[in-house]
Amino acid sequence: KEISSMPSSSRDLSFSIENDKMLGKLIKIVDSFKSPNLKESFSFDFYINPKTAIIKIGFRFIFQSSLHSLSDAEIDKEMKLLIDQALEIKGVSIPGILF
Numbered sequence: 001k002e003i004s005s006m007p008s009s010s011r012d013l014s015f016s017i018e019n020d021k022m023l024g025k026l027i028k029i030v031d032s033f034k035s036p037n038l039k040e041s042f043s044f045d046f047y048i049n050p051k052t053a054i055i056k057i058g059f060r061f062i063f064q065s066s067l068h069s070l071s072d073a074e075i076d077k078e079m080k081l082l083i084d085q086a087l088e089i090k091g092v093s094i095p096g097i098l099f
Contacts, residue, residue, distance in 0.1 A: 008039065008064035009072075011079055017055040018091035020048075026092055029085050030059055035078045037063045037070060 017023055030041060038061060045058035061082075063075050086092055 004064050004066040006065050006067070006069055008062050009070055009075055010060055010062045011075060012044075012058060012060050013079075013083070013086075013094055013097075014045070014056060014058045015086065016093045016095055017057065018093075020053065020055060022089050022091050023055055023057070025089050026057070026086055029082070029089070033061075033082045033085075035063070035081075037065050037074070037078065039064045 015026060017026060033041065040060075040062040042060055043057060044060050045056065047056045048054070049056070061079065063070055063078070083094065083097065087094065
């Protein structure tokens with residue numbers, strides 16, 4: 001693939017998971033998330049609270065178009081698709097999300 005000269009933008013999401021059995025479902029959704037502008041996604045943080053067993057996992061999503069600079073609205077629209085799917089999983093939340 002040709003390298004784009006357009007700037008990239010990243011978004012971070014931190015998920016809270018109440019049931020460790022739902023972690024695999026969340027990872028499957030994140031891994032299967034496809035977008036023509038998504039160049040890379042990866043986990044950058046993982047923590048299990050020993051008192052509550054609540055899992056916190058952070059993902060970074062890097063977007064870049066080869067045609068133009070992406071607007072916040074374009075990226076937010078794509079992220080909303082992922083967020084909606086993730087929040088359908090019982091016990092998964094995104095603290096502080098404003099969608």
